[in-house]
Ligand SMILES: Nc1ncnc2c1ncn2[C@@H]1O[C@H](COP(=O)(O)OP(=O)(O)O)[C@@H](O)[C@H]1O
């Protein structure tokens with residue numbers, strides 16, 4: 001099986017032009033088939049606020065009313081996605097920017113209203129909702145798909161889907177055809193024993209260690225769904241999952257010691 005590297009890059013890196021450029025230079029140097037998923041939540045919040053739309057987040061998910069859907073479509077599908085593609089073209093990487101609607105790559109369902117109405121937020125059912133053949137054709141033709149965290153409902157509406165979730169569902173679906181390594185890149189050196197101390201990287205995170213860290217309150221906020229997603233992908237056929245700093249993407253992709261490796265057992 002051919003190797004496929006899937007990287008997710010988070011909002012704090014995208015929001016910093018210097019960090020983003022440095023990441024893209026290293027990303028362009030990653031060899032073999034590869035696919036990038038980007039977030040951009042921070043920029044969407046800032047631009048929404050400039051338009052008088054206050055961000056509302058519940059459990060790390062954005063409440064996406066009709067106006068907010070317009071903002072995230074412009075920001076994720078336009079500004080962020082196309083800036084990344086243009087920079088990668090300048091670096092010699094033949095990137096192709098996509099939302100989940102393009103080539104029907106990710107179909108989702110509007111999250112049902114229970115106690116909270118998330119609005120136009122999409123949940124992806126499973127690997128059957130991913131157009132693996134289309135992504136495979138692009139990869140084999142030498143393109144690098146750059147995927148925005150937008151999905152579609154098959155009825156004409158775009159939906160907003162958390163970028164970590166998009167990366168993990170794509171990784172699981174692509175594992176049918178490739179040996180997938182999934183790298184979550186953000187601004188810290190990895191999963192840290194102490195979130196304020198960058199020198200406290202946990203090199204290997206097992207479910208037992210994760211449980212202990214949760215009990216001690218060492219993992220919180222956006223790291224919780226990221227790690228839940230990470231363990232779930234390993235259980236669904238993804239070969240390697242790592243979490244680390246955007247500056248270490250090349251080292252992580254090449255299997256050198258960097259970041260936190262997520263593993264089902266020690
Ligand atoms: N143990 C931990 N190690 C590192 N970061 C942690 C930890 N626990 C919580 N965090 C927080 O998780 C955040 C990353 O999650 P999130 O903001 O969702 O990432 P992204 O930038 O990829 O969207 C970090 O900025 C950090 O504040």
Ligand SMILES: CC(=O)N[C@@H](CCC(=O)OP(=O)(O)O)C(=O)O
Pocket residue numbers: 009010011012038039040041042044060061062072121122149160161162163164
């Ligand atoms: C439904 C939902 O919450 N979608 C996310 C998508 C962007 C994202 O995940 O961006 P980061 O990776 O930068 O956080 C949002 O709008 O914030």
